[in-house]
Amino acid sequence: MIRVAQLSLVLAAAGLWGASRLTWVRVSSFDGLGHPKTHDLSGSAWSTALIPLALVVLAAAVAALAVRGWVLRLLAVLVAAASLGMGYLAISLWVVSDVAVRAANLAEVPVADLLSTERHYAGAAVTLVAAVLSLLASALLMRPATGANADAGRYSRRPEVDAEEPAAMSERMIWDALDEGRDPTDGDNKGR
Numbered sequence: 119m120i121r122v123a124q125l126s127l128v129l130a131a132a133g134l135w136g137a138s139r140l141t142w143v144r145v146s147s148f149d150g151l152g153h154p155k156t157h158d159l160s161g162s163a164w165s166t167a168l169i170p171l172a173l174v175v176l177a178a179a180v181a182a183l184a185v186r187g188w189v190l191r192l193l194a195v196l197v198a199a200a201s202l203g204m205g206y207l208a209i210s211l212w213v214v215s216d217v218a219v220r221a222a223n224l225a226e227v228p229v230a231d232l233l234s235t236e237r238h239y240a241g242a243a244v245t246l247v248a249a250v251l252s253l254l255a256s257a258l259l260m261r262p263a264t265g266a267n268a269d270a271g272r273y274s275r276r277p278e279v280d281a282e283e284p285a286a287m288s289e290r291m292i293w294d295a296l297d298e299g300r301d302p303t304d305g306d307n308k309g310r
């Protein structure tokens with residue numbers, strides 16, 4: 119599960135980097151002196167959080183190798199929060215009714231010289247896919263974190279010694295039980 123989550127996080131980081139290179143908004147302006155000019159605003163100019171989010175997701179993919187337990191849960195929550203941020207950045211391009219003023223400011227063009235703005239949705243779509251991948255990775259990271267504690271607790275406790283049983287299981291008996299596929303810490307399997 120963790121390997122699949124790491125692959126999803128690496129793909130999400132690559133998608134965010136790719137989205138930051140794509141054109142999100144094209145601005146056309148004319149100042150009355152020369153020819154009309156066109157400015158392409160890339161994803162990194164339009165949404166400056168794309169590259170930092172890509173680095174966070176990539177760091178989470180590496181950190182998933184080293185952490186377990188509640189730290190892995192915390193990492194999964196942070197990845198989920200980052201995926202919500204990615205989704206917001208992607209959806210905001212579709213939802214905002216007018217991008218002209220912001221696009222003019224980013225392109226450093228006076229609003230009076232603005233002819234038109236054109237949205238390109240490919241970068242936002244890639245960002246949304248990266249958000250879904252990182253949310254999936256977050257869910258996959260959460261599953262081993264909860265399952266690891268249950269298994270660790272299950273095999274770390276010592277077998278109880280019954281009054282009827284003269285001694286605890288020997289090390290050899292424990293290994294034999296594991297080889298046979300039985301749980302040596304389960305009270306019903308003792309003495310079989």
